[in-house]
Amino acid sequence: MNRFSFNQITAKHWALTDLVKGCVDAGVDKVALWREPVTEYGLDRSAALVRDAGLSVTTLCRSGFFQAPDWFDDNRRAIDEAAALDTKVLVLVSGGLPEGSKDIAGARAHVADAIAQLVPHAAAAGVTLAIEPLHPMYAADRCVINTWDQALSIAEQHPVGQVGVTVDTYHLWWDDTVLGKIERAGDRIAIYQLADWITPLPAGVLTGRGLPGDGCVDMRAFHQAVAKAGYTGPIEVEVMNEELWQRPGPEILAATIAGYRSI
Amino acid sequence: MNRFSFNQITAKHWALTDLVKGCVDAGVDKVALWREPVTEYGLDRSAALVRDAGLSVTTLCRSGFFQAPDWFDDNRRAIDEAAALDTKVLVLVSGGLPEGSKDIAGARAHVADAIAQLVPHAAAAGVTLAIEPLHPMYAADRCVINTWDQALSIAEQHPVGQVGVTVDTYHLWWDDTVLGKIERAGDRIAIYQLADWITPLPAGVLTGRGLPGDGCVDMRAFHQAVAKAGYTGPIEVEVMNEELWQRPGPEILAATIAGYRSI
Numbered sequence: 001m002n003r004f005s006f007n008q009i010t011a012k013h014w015a016l017t018d019l020v021k022g023c024v025d026a027g028v029d030k031v032a033l034w035r036e037p038v039t040e041y042g043l044d045r046s047a048a049l050v051r052d053a054g055l056s057v058t059t060l061c062r063s064g065f066f067q068a069p070d071w072f073d074d075n076r077r078a079i080d081e082a083a084a085l086d087t088k089v090l091v092l093v094s095g096g097l098p099e100g101s102k103d104i105a106g107a108r109a110h111v112a113d114a115i116a117q118l119v120p121h122a123a124a125a126g127v128t129l130a131i132e133p134l135h136p137m138y139a140a141d142r143c144v145i146n147t148w149d150q151a152l153s154i155a156e157q158h159p160v161g162q163v164g165v166t167v168d169t170y171h172l173w174w175d176d177t178v179l180g181k182i183e184r185a186g187d188r189i190a191i192y193q194l195a196d197w198i199t200p201l202p203a204g205v206l207t208g209r210g211l212p213g214d215g216c217v218d219m220r221a222f223h224q225a226v227a228k229a230g231y232t233g234p235i236e237v238e239v240m241n242e243e244l245w246q247r248p249g250p251e252i253l254a255a256t257i258a259g260y261r262s263i
Numbered sequence: 264m265n266r267f268s269f270n271q272i273t274a275k276h277w278a279l280t281d282l283v284k285g286c287v288d289a290g291v292d293k294v295a296l297w298r299e300p301v302t303e304y305g306l307d308r309s310a311a312l313v314r315d316a317g318l319s320v321t322t323l324c325r326s327g328f329f330q331a332p333d334w335f336d337d338n339r340r341a342i343d344e345a346a347a348l349d350t351k352v353l354v355l356v357s358g359g360l361p362e363g364s365k366d367i368a369g370a371r372a373h374v375a376d377a378i379a380q381l382v383p384h385a386a387a388a389g390v391t392l393a394i395e396p397l398h399p400m401y402a403a404d405r406c407v408i409n410t411w412d413q414a415l416s417i418a419e420q421h422p423v424g425q426v427g428v429t430v431d432t433y434h435l436w437w438d439d440t441v442l443g444k445i446e447r448a449g450d451r452i453a454i455y456q457l458a459d460w461i462t463p464l465p466a467g468v469l470t471g472r473g474l475p476g477d478g479c480v481d482m483r484a485f486h487q488a489v490a491k492a493g494y495t496g497p498i499e500v501e502v503m504n505e506e507l508w509q510r511p512g513p514e515i516l517a518a519t520i521a522g523y524r525s526i
């Protein structure tokens with residue numbers, strides 16, 4: 001349990017103050033926060049809340065969305081927010097295709113260029129940009145970076161510690177080549193996140209993920225690969241699931257811990 | 264239009280006799296048929312119907328589903344059905360994980376083994392087995408073969424003409440490496456199918472595909488890649504879309520032809 005981190009989106013409707021208290025009560029000392037609820041509660045207040053509770057913030061989720069017109073300013077703000085929360089890792093979801101575009105190669109090139117433009121600010125703030133490859137079913141409308149190779153090839157254009165890759169079991173499990181590549185990724189692994197694959201997928205395919213152990217992902221194989229890479233950092237459970245979200249926060253946290261322990 | 268083939272599933276509710284007449288009326292001389300409606304109408308009757316109408320059958324869709332207990336017998340029957348329809352190509356959808364399994368590598372190895380067991384019967388019947396890599400979002404419950412590389416590596420264990428690969432734009436478009444690989448695939452391309460990617464995806468993610476030109480797939484890039492590979496065979500439009508299916512068959516065919524022509 002000393003590596004477990006509770007990702008806030010797993011209990012989307014749990015108020016931040018309650019979530020912090022719930023984690024402390026459950027003996028959980030790491031959380032991953034999302035920008036929207038942090039902004040809603042107030043950045044400085046959020047930072048003080050988690051710090052005073054003795055929690056560390058493993059990642060701030062999430063920035064990126066590089067097809068948006070204000071991507072540069074918004075991502076610099078996100079880096080500042082991560083630094084204010086004393087978070088070392090900012091997760092980047094790269095955004096989909098521009099409206100009406102069929103040029104996915106162009107969108108991908110833009111992502112690499114945008115990240116390069118953000119690296120100086122992130123490095124100065126001591127924040128690692130953690131590119132997250134999202135499942136290919138999100139390629140059109142959410143994230144044009146869809147494989148380990150794509151994310152790593154962008155990260156490797158920059159020093160270790162400035163740009164890394166997010167390992168999320170939900171997005172990568174289908175790839176028959178990914179475990180070996182993760183093993184060889186060394187300190188490019190910026191964060192390790194767990195969610196399980198369950199079917200059928202819901203409309204929009206965003207909120208039908210499973211707690212670890214509830215689906216068909218071989219989590220032990222991922223654990224071994226990440227361990228072989230030398231990654232010893234936090235392990236977040238990040239599950240978006242409409243039914244799970246309807247349950248009370250403490251129940252969600254307990255179910256999440258149980259799922260984490262089961263695998 | 265001389266390469267266009269109308270895939271029956273695009274007008275799922277159009278009776279086979281009406282579909283055949285509709286294609287003749289529209290000047291379409293190629294169709295792809297599905298096993299269920301062919302069985303329903305009768306195999307020999309179906310074969311006579313299309314032959315007498317002067318239509319050729321570009322593929323029979325589909326067999327595979329190698330996790331089913333009766334996969335061997337069922338696939339041999341499918342090969343016989345393809346031969347009876349004078350179809351040279353049988354499309355294989357490999358099936359998902361066995362119930363409760365987390366062993367996707369094992370499921371993939373079984374697919375390769377199963378295809379090897381079917382090749383002698385297919386070769387004797389003069390039918391090419393066309394492995395179709397399905398989008399990774401189907402990896403758990405429909406098809407564990409999800410990339411061009413996986414399909415090609417199985418096909419290459421057998422002579423050209425006995426096992427090939429299905430190029431379907433819907434399943435492959437997200438892959439940043441696929442166009443170059445298709446260019447180099449030569450006569451391993453058994454059939455070329457078009458569907459476009461539109462969002463949001465519906466629940467179950469099966470029936471939300473777009474007619475060519477309606478989505479974000481760069482069809483011209485696929486055409487170039489397939490042409491560079493030397494493929495000069497039929498081009499099927501195969502679109503599963505719940506809204507499209509509600510329209511009268513002749514309208515669907517007209518819209519399909521218009522989409523095909525637009526790209």
